[in-house]
Amino acid sequence: MQTSTSWRSFRMAAWLGWLIESNWTDPFLFAVYSIVKPLSGAAILVIMYGIITQGNYDSALFPYIYLGNAFYIYVGAVMTGVSWAVVDDREHYKTLKYMYIAPIYIPVYLLGRGVARFITGSIAVFITIAAGVLFLKVPLHFADINWILFIVTLILGVVMLALLGLLLAGITLTVARHEGFIGEATAGVLYIFSGAVFPLDVLPAWIRPIGYFMPTTYWLELLRRSLVGNVAQAFPTLANFTNMEILGILLGLSIFFGVISVQVFRYCDGIARERGLIDHTTNY
Amino acid sequence: MSNSLAIETQNLGRIYKLRGSKKETRKELVALQDVNLTVQRGELFGLLGPNGAGKTTLIKVLTTLLSPTSGWARVAGADVHAEPNLVRPRINMVSGGESSGYGLLTVKENLWMFSQFYGAPSKEANERIEALLEMVGMKDRMHTKSSDLSTGLRQKMNIVRGFLTDPEVLFLDEPTLGLDVGASRDVRKFIIEWLKADKERTLLLTTHYMVEADELCDRVAIINKGKVLACDTPSALKQRLQKDVTFEIETSPLNGLTPQMMEEQPEVKKAALTDIEGGARWKLSLVDESALARVFNLFAQKDVKVMNLNKRQPTLEDVFVDLVGRSMAEEESNERSQ
Ligand SMILES: Nc1ncnc2c1ncn2[C@@H]1O[C@H](COP(=O)(O)OP(=O)(O)OP(=O)(O)O)[C@@H](O)[C@H]1O
Ligand SMILES: [Mg+2]
Numbered sequence: 031m032q033t034s035t036s037w038r039s040f041r042m043a044a045w046l047g048w049l050i051e052s053n054w055t056d057p058f059l060f061a062v063y064s065i066v067k068p069l070s071g072a073a074i075l076v077i078m079y080g081i082i083t084q085g086n087y088d089s090a091l092f093p094y095i096y097l098g099n100a101f102y103i104y105v106g107a108v109m110t111g112v113s114w115a116v117v118d119d120r121e122h123y124k125t126l127k128y129m130y131i132a133p134i135y136i137p138v139y140l141l142g143r144g145v146a147r148f149i150t151g152s153i154a155v156f157i158t159i160a161a162g163v164l165f166l167k168v169p170l171h172f173a174d175i176n177w178i179l180f181i182v183t184l185i186l187g188v189v190m191l192a193l194l195g196l197l198l199a200g201i202t203l204t205v206a207r208h209e210g211f212i213g214e215a216t217a218g219v220l221y222i223f224s225g226a227v228f229p230l231d232v233l234p235a236w237i238r239p240i241g242y243f244m245p246t247t248y249w250l251e252l253l254r255r256s257l258v259g260n261v262a263q264a265f266p267t268l269a270n271f272t273n274m275e276i277l278g279i280l281l282g283l284s285i286f287f288g289v290i291s292v293q294v295f296r297y298c299d300g301i302a303r304e305r306g307l308i309d310h311t312t313n314y
Numbered sequence: 315m316s317n318s319l320a321i322e323t324q325n326l327g328r329i330y331k332l333r334g335s336k337k338e339t340r341k342e343l344v345a346l347q348d349v350n351l352t353v354q355r356g357e358l359f360g361l362l363g364p365n366g367a368g369k370t371t372l373i374k375v376l377t378t379l380l381s382p383t384s385g386w387a388r389v390a391g392a393d394v395h396a397e398p399n400l401v402r403p404r405i406n407m408v409s410g411g412e413s414s415g416y417g418l419l420t421v422k423e424n425l426w427m428f429s430q431f432y433g434a435p436s437k438e439a440n441e442r443i444e445a446l447l448e449m450v451g452m453k454d455r456m457h458t459k460s461s462d463l464s465t466g467l468r469q470k471m472n473i474v475r476g477f478l479t480d481p482e483v484l485f486l487d488e489p490t491l492g493l494d495v496g497a498s499r500d501v502r503k504f505i506i507e508w509l510k511a512d513k514e515r516t517l518l519l520t521t522h523y524m525v526e527a528d529e530l531c532d533r534v535a536i537i538n539k540g541k542v543l544a545c546d547t548p549s550a551l552k553q554r555l556q557k558d559v560t561f562e563i564e565t566s567p568l569n570g571l572t573p574q575m576m577e578e579q580p581e582v583k584k585a586a587l588t589d590i591e592g593g594a595r596w597k598l599s600l601v602d603e604s605a606l607a608r609v610f611n612l613f614a615q616k617d618v619k620v621m622n623l624n625k626r627q628p629t630l631e632d633v634f635v636d637l638v639g640r641s642m643a644e645e646e647s648n649e650r651s652q
Contacts, residue, residue, distance in 0.1 A: 034433065042430045046416065053418050124414035128475070131377050132431040133403035306330065306371075306380045 039134035043142025047115070051146035068103055068154040069161060075099050075227065076166060093168050094265065097254050098226040100158040104151050105220055105246060108188055110213030111147025112195025115140050116202045120311065127309040137295055140199050141192050148188060170257055179273060180256035183280070187249040190284040197291035200298030204307060220246050229265045245283035248276050320483045320516035321353035321376060325385035328371050328540075345371040347540040348385070353533075355482075356513045358505070360531030361520040362630065364645040368540040369520035370409070373485050376518070377407045390482045403432070405483045408476035411491035413468040417461030421452065421471050424460050425478055432479040439478070446474045449507075450500055466493050473501060477508055486519040490526065502530055522642065524630040534630065536637060538645065543637040548630060555628040555636055558583055558599040561606065564622035566593045571616045579612065581605030593621065 052060070079095060080087070119126035129139060162168035198212050205212070221227070223237070224246035230238050241247050251268050255276075268276060302308050328346040345368045353359045361369045374380035376389050378398035386393060392400035415424050422443055429439035447453045450470050460468060469492065476484055489505070490498040509515050521527050527534050528548045535545040544551060576585035576598070584599040598609065613620060634642050 038430060038433055042427055046419075046427060049419060049423075050416070123416050124412055125416065127377075127379055127409075128407070128414065128428070129431070130379060131402050131405065131407055132428065133399070133433070134431050300381075303379065304381045306374065308379050309374070 035133065036135055036138045039136075039138040040142040042134075043115075043139040044145040047111070047143040047146035048149070050118070051150055064150045064154050065157055068100075068158045072096065072099060072158050072161065087167060090265070093162075093170075093258050094229070094254060095227045096162050096166070096168050097159070097257060098250050100155050100162065101250055101253050102221060102224075102226045103154050103158065104148070104188065105191055105224075106213070106217040107147040107151030107154070108144055108191040109195040109198060109217060111144035111151075112140050112192055113198035113202050113213045115143035116199045118143075120309070124309075124311065130308050136299070137196055137199075137292065140196060144192050144195055148192075168258075174259055176256040176259070176273075179252065179277075183249060183252040183256060183277070186277075186280060186284060187245075187253070190245050190249065190280075190287065193284075193288040193291040197287075197294045200291075200295035203302040204298045204305070220244060223247070224250055225267060226250055230267045231265070243283070245280055245287055248280040248283065252276050252280060318355055319352055319388070319391075320355045320357065321351065321359070321387070321389050321518065323349050323351045323376075323385065323387040325350060326372075326375065326382050326387050327384035328368070328375060328380065329383045344540050346375070346382075349537075349540075349542055351535060351542065351545065353516060353518060355516050356509070357516055357532045358509055358530060359516070359518045360527040360534040361518065361537055362522065362524065362527045362534050362634075363520075363537035364522060364642045366539075366646075367537045369537060370487055371540075372537075373407065373409075373487050373518070373520060377405060377485055378402060404481060405485065406476045406479050406481040407485040408473050408487065408489060410469055410472075410486070410488040410493075413465050414472060415460045415468060415475075417459065419460060420457050421447070421460055421463070422456045424471065425475055428475050429478055434479070442478060443474070446477060449504060450474060466497055469493060470497065470501070473504075477504075482514065483516045483518065486517065488520055488522070490521070490523070498526075502526065505530065522646075524634070524642070528630050536630075536634060538634075538638050544633070551630065551633045552628045555632055558601070559603055559605075560626040560628070561596075561598045561600065561609075562622075562624040562626050563596040563598065563609075563620060564590065564593060565596065565613060566619040566621065568594055568618055569616045571612065571618055576609070576612065579605070579608050581608060597626075 075095060079092060083089060083091070086092075116126065119129060130136060159168070159170070163170045194216075195213075198216060202212055223230075223233075223241040224244050225241060226246075230241040230247065233241065248268070252273065255273055271279070326346055326349040327344070330343040330345055332341040332343055349372065361372065363369050371380065375382050376387055376394055378394050378401050381395050386395065388394065389401050390404035392404075394401050416427075419427070422440075425443045425447075426436070426439055429443070430436065434442075444453065444456070447456055450473070452467060452470055452474070455463065455467060460471060463471065469489075473486070473489060476486065486505070490501055493501065505517060505519070509517055519530070531548060533545065533547050534551060536543045536551070573585040573587050576582055576596070581601040582598060582605060583601060584597075586597040588595045588597075600606065600609075610620070631641065638645060640648070
């Protein structure tokens, strides 16, 4: 009974999320959104890199930045994919209350709503990396890829991001205004502290611990290592750790944040029921 | 279920904390106060009250969307606050006057999705959807994107969503709000048929249309400012006022006849007068119908002709006025001006 409740919550939410996300009434806009946007983001980064390093694309820093930026697409996509469903259902479709009174698990439903963004995000990540390999000489050699590490890391990371999305969804539930910014803001902050486009060592020493505490830091590091091996180890931040150690840290932090997320969501859910926020619309 | 009560509340209260600007001290708004209600299985129960009375708040509490601040409520045998997961599979809810739904899905897709959230087998659900859409006269719009529906049709779709999952207890918050006369009639007819088909089905609806409550409901609770003022069958509520008999009589010009002269008659309790074109309209409260003879006598003495005579049945509106001291419309304009 419980598994079937979870499964139908997840399955139908994913179905719905996909129909909403892939609402290609305008295929051109969809292409812009899912292909041109990430590619132009990468292009800006590459040009800036070229200017700053005076065209030193052979440095290990280049794939570091390029891959970090590419995979970072998942952070925004999955986290906000989950948390945005609250805004969407509550404000736009006015269905959140009907979801709430249905015999489903709301957290599982919200996670399901994130699946579509994961899929479109994956397309964007793939295109960005493929462009990097084909046109920018990002040193990615198929034979050298540690596929097992890559897949395990990717799955673990996406689950971790989805759970962080749940945390944001909980907060979104209790905030009646400006809820749209929460996901973007969090993704922005994580971008700086997770070593996505520059190694943590660049940051002042007193700020670095924030980065060490973020699971995304280890996740991005492992993805780079699994794809381009020792290039990633050229940076001192995590060079002393083996892949397995980093995976262990990632797992530990993911569980830690996962538990926190579920607890925060429950707590916020309670607050939302107490204050009558589940069907609250701001009419903006 | 051994428990024959569909809904039961005990001293149910709900206070909203209002957060204004920072300087303002926090205010509290009592939306529900000491609500004690029991609704039997199989009943069509109405909540009748003006804007801001607390009807929606009560529905939100009963459908597990809002926690009570005092007292408790049980729906379909389970506590709405402590055991929402037991309540939810057994209920459904529709609020009128809003257009909810996923605009980019068709009517059928919207409904099918909700049926799946309730775990209904897909094929059965589709058959049910078609049958229900047929009943509300929307079958031809089944494959229309719901964003292309008029507001009224969207509301009908939403109402179908409520019935689709065949809940034990269904909550309809102003189901006919914003619907035209024909659509309202369809919905009311549909409600009655749905209840008739299974004696265990329970429906609670809110309305501020007196006639709707009177026509439809087995029992009505009149609610104002968060309090239940009376709760009974419509006819019992009206009977409370029926001690006197009220007549409305239109007459030709009065030739000096005054309400005072009328009230001097022993069996006339009250006489009120309004001028109308070419004469006057009397509103007379009589001890019983036989007093009408004296009234006619008096008219004859003054050579006043009776043009029209109406025995006035008390309405729920009269019950409301009797309980609150003001008409529902007055109560609402008062609420707005606050
Ligand atoms: N979320 C909220 N926060 C603060 N006050 C609220 C909230 N929801 C409702 N109220 C207040 O509680 C009171 C009862 O509102 P409610 O919506 O239950 O009335 P109602 O009987 O459904 O009215 P209507 O006929 O207009 O739908 C009103 O004074 C309303 O302003
Ligand atoms: Mg209401």
